[in-house]
């Protein structure tokens with residue numbers, strides 16, 4: 067698998083500058099629109115799922131436009147299905163391009179996964195087999211998406227519940243290959259690393275340490291749940307609870323190396339009061355202030 | 369080794385309730401059956417899409433109860449899975465689908481209530497447009513009214529039912545009087561669903577008014593639309609319908 071080894075040259079091309087502030091942001095939810103607009107809390111930025119705003123009109127788009135005037139926004143896609151063997155949905159690309167122009171987001175991101183088979187959208191982020199074929203398909207799709215948007219996008223590591231017999235390399239290696247073949251950046255979801263590490267028995271710290279700091283454009287933090295199947299605990303990435311202590315510890319470890327990075331608090335089910343999200347965001351900001359200083363300093367000198 | 373396209377086809381079928389024979393050998397068990405791992409994904413797809421339907425069809429859900437809704441939604445998801453990742457567009461056939469579910473035959477209005485909820489959903493997400501003002505029409509020579517052709521507001525949808533679906537919708541909203549009852553013998557109801565500004569509203573139309581609005585939305589001249597309405601309703605008064613529609617913002621532009 068020589069062709070899948072990342073080259074030093076391509077990995078050396080850094081993300082030019084971080085378009086979102088190196089602070090915590092929160093996922094924007096309809097139940098918080100009014101409160102955020104009224105109280106304008108001191109948060110760094112907001113993230114939305116792109117697909118929820120691909121409508122042609124109506125109140126949701128008005129809310130987002132109004133909030134965009136006050137906060138940087140990141141567009142996080144769940145539906146491009148970059149890992150599907152078939153061609154990308156051109157109508158969907160067009161809708162994303164339109165939304166990108168309308169919102170002028172700090173980042174546009176997508177997942178290292180697939181969701182569409184035979185034209186059916188499965189509403190699920192499914193892991194790929196990490197093979198040469200998948201790498202070709204995925205990287206070509208990332209390039210197509212970046213060309214259409216005329217901007218670099220970030221690709222997020224998924225939570226996974228299964229692996230394939232015919233995978234030939236590890237997930238972080240695959241992700242770094244995608245980076246070198248497409249020029250994308252990385253959205254590193256610490257909770258996803260933790261969930262997958264638990265489900266498949268690998269070391270989450272080693273995974274995080276494999277991703278060079280300069281490739282990371284954004285970090286995700288979220289809560290997950292657990293389910294027991296046949297006496298075995300499987301962690302499920304449902305974004306429905308507070309971030310657990312182990313994931314905060316991994317975050318600290320990461321931030322000590324990378325310095326502050328735009329960090330999203332993701333909470334998509336059982337959505338709590340805005341204050342709860344702001345509390346999690348304040349926690350991430352505090353960790354960045356405490357642990358992230360050395361790296362920033364070093365980066366300034368070096 | 370399964371080619372990616374083949375793997376994804378089999379995975380898609382498995383996620384929608386199909387078998388896992390082709391797929392299972394490609395999955396590393398690691399202490400579990402491949403089937404148990406795939407069931408996590410099947411659950412993701414079905415449960416989350418049923419939730420999407422529940423969000424789009426809250427009144428239907430309330431009318432049939434959560435457990436029954438889940439079972440009928442699950443069957444719908446498998447029969448009509450989404451073709452687009454924009455899920456606010458998902459579920460447009462649910463009303464027609466319900467009309468053919470034998471288990472809900474004793475709720476003959478259910479399919480129409482679903483169609484009303486779908487119209488509400490489409491109206492909510494429709495493209496924004498300025499409603500036509502009454503003053504713009506005042507400048508027209510009354511002699512030429514019959515030749516007017518209207519463009520209706522893009523959020524306008526028309527829903528007719530043999531049952532009082534607006535009342536059914538009303539009493540099933542949050543905060544509605546829990547003791548309110550709907551008399552099904554109140555009979556047919558014809559509605560225009562509209563979001564001229566921020567909120568979606570229902571406008572009740574007469575038989576003739578509904579027909580006239582449908583004809584106008586098909587691009588017919590005002591006089592022809594009126595005559596179509598009058599054929600269905602001898603005492604049809606087009607002025608009343610027109611003024612209600614204009615006041616509600618149901619028109620966007622007109623030309624002659």
Ligand SMILES: [Fe+2]
Pocket residue numbers: 222255258286332
């Ligand atoms: Fe994430």
